[in-house]
Amino acid sequence: MHIVNEWGDAPRTEAHEGNEPYPTAESLRAQSPQFWAHFPPFDERTLVETANLIHPIFAASSGRECADRLNELISEAQMSPALASEAWAVQEVWHTARPDRVLLAGATLSLIDHLRHEPDASRLGVCEGDACADVYVDQSPAGRRQYCSLTCQNRNRTRAYRAHRRAAAQS
Template sequence: MTHQGSAVDALPLRLLTRIVNEYGDAPRAAAGESGAPYPPADALGEEATALWAQRAAPPEKALVETANLLHPVFAAASGGECADRLNTLIAEAGLTPAMAAREWDVREQWRTSRPGRTLLAAATLALLDHLRGDPDASRLGTCLGEACVDVYIDHSPARRRQYCSLTCQNRARTRAYRAAKRAAGSSPSAVTP
């Protein structure tokens, strides 16, 4: 028996977040980059040389559309909302599980029935694989930094990541420090006689 559709391999998670952050409307708008040109899609090959060796880099339109469909998964307010959004992506990508064999080695293989959604299918599969290993959906998030809604996947041992990068974290700490200094300087107890 043969299964309909094309086999899909998961994107590397680092590439997935890079696509969302560099091509998604929300991250670009928050960063004031809405009018700026998109980075060249070929540059993404640095993250997935094996993937791009099998096929050409996706067109810009597919990158933007995929990024915009994925961003809400990271922005979900609960595990239930995350699951609902992933179920929507599974359907949109036409993903179905199947079993495949190479000699006596039988393994799960996902397929897409929608060839135009291969990038979305690969990105969705990456999130499914990640959540299979770590089902805590709160570890998928959007940056709390000012003027930033970039996405991240929290791999930290403490499980408390809130920023997409050290740059955003350091900016937030600097702002908080300066605000505290200003507040301390303007309080009545800080005034010297």
């Protein structure tokens, strides 16, 4: 999600950050060095392109649309499943025929893995806050999350409260 929210055009535009510089690719490695050690360095163009391809998954209006978009990404990255074994342990692995799409393949597999454990695609979403299009994964018990963060939720509630008070004062 961090890649989508920091490098995606929709979240940056909605937050009026379109003219600001992108975070450095090194900032990803600094957050989780062990994870990113498995990937080659990425340039800004690859991060932006991947974020823009992943964002629509979170904006899908149905499970079918989510699945269709994931299938498009599997095709785009030319991904294929296989089985591998180490001693007696057999596990699923995926390969990509496009080394330039390894980040897209990794992000797609992350979403697929999430949906394996939580198949309700409605729990993937785009923030409903004003001036925000960040994505989130709803892990709340009730499954009713609408905002990417408490900051966006509080900001939206404050705006609604102030608008209600202004309307009441004008009446």
